[in-house]
Amino acid sequence: MVPDASGGPAYRRLGVDERRAQLIALGEKLFTSSAYSELSMARIAREAGISKALLYHYFPSKQAYFQATLQAAADELRERTEPDAALPPLQQLERSLDVYLGWIEEHREGYEKLLITAGEVPEVRAMVEEVRSATATRILGGIAGEDQPVPPGARTAVRGWLWFMDGACLDWIAHRDLSRDELRGLLIGTLFGALMASGSAEVVATLTAAATEG
Amino acid sequence: MVPDASGGPAYRRLGVDERRAQLIALGEKLFTSSAYSELSMARIAREAGISKALLYHYFPSKQAYFQATLQAAADELRERTEPDAALPPLQQLERSLDVYLGWIEEHREGYEKLLITAGEVPEVRAMVEEVRSATATRILGGIAGEDQPVPPGARTAVRGWLWFMDGACLDWIAHRDLSRDELRGLLIGTLFGALMASGSAEVVATLTAAATEG
């Protein structure tokens, strides 16, 4: 390093937690404004005012770093969409959807980048896929009864519907000409439509009946 | 190059079209068996038995090369799903879907890799997005009348449905426990369900009425 003519320290020495928090906060900012592959670790380090080696001291790889910046948001989302088991299934779904859509409105750019960039990083693809899987299981479990075997059509319908949700949400935040309630209605209506078309009419009937009677 | 001890030519010299065709055929094979980022241009050149510089002589970049290997398949798919304007809208849709699903069955691995890898290559993402956009316009134009303004809800519904299609198809080829007819029924039923839920009930009625009367 260049000798420090000013006499002060050549760099500031932070505690581990402090430095790590700073890097994660920076990562959240950078990864939502640039694509994963367009951000080099060298540039991230430069913007953080540290060396690349230090960045690698805190995170074993670029993918791990990216994943770490997502983890906090992912945890928060999962916790917020955790359904209230006391509610009837349909209301559980409605409430979770509401929270989900609210979260997307708050994190527009991040959500967009996440879905588009998902293909680049296997770990992130796995995260998205795991969220989809868990949600599908939750829905199928909630509507078809606990340990009943799930008919293939219903499984495909729910799986496809989760993709529908992402596509519709991307369209939503791109155009912003639909209210959140309208979108939620579209999503739930489509889920029912898909389940009906898959030959699972009775679960839809059960669902809606339980809602109107309760 | 190492002096050729055998006395024969050090390399085979091919015509431009021949070499290009060979490289595209090789690319189709390699890109369906490995992910885009896992394939280096050096390795592709090695497998083709040529130098990396020659590969770059035929294709200006790795992305352009990848895109070129997709172009043939994309053209074929687009041509095959071109609807017959003489048919009523619903039958157009059914026939195009049938062709589409058949194409996916033929190109399972390629389709899977394509959707998963789409995020990595901007050009490919643009291709997929363009196909979705064109299909959406085709569907919306066919059902809502030619130059009528499309209500936002219907647009979002169709856009989401195209994502639904990809998600359902991925589930379909992953599990293979649904017949093509069942899947097609699920897709069309879901499209109707989505349009109904978006408040475009009348277009669905028009569509199905035209089908049964025609």
Add this chain to the structure above:
DNA sequence: GAGACTTATCGACCGACGGTCAAGAGCAGC
């Protein structure tokens, strides 16, 4: 205040990547 100790931090380095370039080798025409 001086010295010892811990460890956060750095500069220099590596192999591999995508991409470029001027020179060379295969083949056709004479």
Add this chain to the structure above:
DNA sequence: GCTGCTCTTGACCGTCGGTCGATAAGTCTC
């Protein structure tokens, strides 16, 4: 057998993700 066109090459460049031994900032002790 020579000439010329162009297909083809080895060597090179800048940057990337990632690694490593050395160094200096801060703290603790006396």
